[in-house]
Amino acid sequence: TRSTRPQRLLGAVQKNATRGDPGSVIQAIDHYCRNKEWAMNVGDEKGCILDSVVSEVNPATVLELGTYCGYSTVRIARLLPPHAKLITLEFNPAVAAIARQVIAWAGLEDKVQLVEGASGDFIPRIKEQFGVKTFDLVFLDHWKEYYLPDTKLMEECGLLRKGSVLLADNVVCPGAPDYLEYVRSSPRYESRYFKSHLEYTKVEDGLEKSVFLG
Numbered sequence: 687t688r689s690t691r692p693q694r695l696l697g698a699v700q701k702n703a704t705r706g707d708p709g710s711v712i713q714a715i716d717h718y719c720r721n722k723e724w725a726m727n728v729g730d731e732k733g734c735i736l737d738s739v740v741s742e743v744n745p746a747t748v749l750e751l752g753t754y755c756g757y758s759t760v761r762i763a764r765l766l767p768p769h770a771k772l773i774t775l776e777f778n779p780a781v782a783a784i785a786r787q788v789i790a791w792a793g794l795e796d797k798v799q800l801v802e803g804a805s806g807d808f809i810p811r812i813k814e815q816f817g818v819k820t821f822d823l824v825f826l827d828h829w830k831e832y833y834l835p836d837t838k839l840m841e842e843c844g845l846l847r848k849g850s851v852l853l854a855d856n857v858v859c860p861g862a863p864d865y866l867e868y869v870r871s872s873p874r875y876e877s878r879y880f881k882s883h884l885e886y887t888k889v890e891d892g893l894e895k896s897v898f899l900g
């Protein structure tokens with residue numbers, strides 16, 4: 687039976703990237719998706735914005751909603767300080783299995799905890815199951831319909847503290863209008879739009895960075 691897109695993306699990593707070298711894993715995925723087959727990684731252009739936000743926040747605890755093949759997981763984890771922890775959540779088990787191998791190829795498995803499940807079920811359990819009090823940085827990159835409900839759930843579960851940073855991908859394409867309206871109008875957030883392009887294309891997209899004010 688025909689391979690899946692994530693399987694082919696993993697193949698490109700194993701063929702073209704060096705084990706233990708996160709930069710080469712990122713490069714291999716971007717080259718494959720730009721030249722062979724598009725895939726919904728945050729990509730190199732928005733990835734540089736992600737890198738700058740991660741470096742600025744220098745987080746000890748990171749939550750990523752939506753692992754996909756682990757491209758942004760590797761981008762984030764490669765920049766984390768030694769004892770920092772990244773928890774990444776993926777709904778699709780087959781895709782999670784690919785992401786585990788991509789993260790391992792980059793040599794970053796010690797910094798990353800990949801959890802399979804639905805965000806609505808998982809978020810209320812994080813404190814007790816993962817011993818995390820609050821997140822310094824949350825990267826929302828799962829499904830646009832869940833950005834807003836999951837943000838409200840994180841607030842309710844006390845997972846955000848004064849200064850926690852939410853960074854949301856795809857706020858223009860595919861778009862998360864209700865989420866944008868919320869973080870831009872709420873007095874509890876200081877929000878800013880980083881204009882960019884949909885990964886590997888000329889279509890507009892961008893990242894919304896929102897600081898929780900407590």
Ligand SMILES: O=c1[nH]cnc2c(O)cc(-c3ccc(F)cc3)cc12
Nearest residue numbers: 726727728752827828829856859860
């Ligand atoms: O569903 C998505 N989750 C996370 N990130 C995405 C992402 O970066 C891009 C897209 C996407 C954008 C345009 C299109 F024509 C088809 C899919 C979807 C997701």
Ligand SMILES: [Mg+2]
Nearest residue numbers: 728827855856
């Ligand atoms: Mg995305």
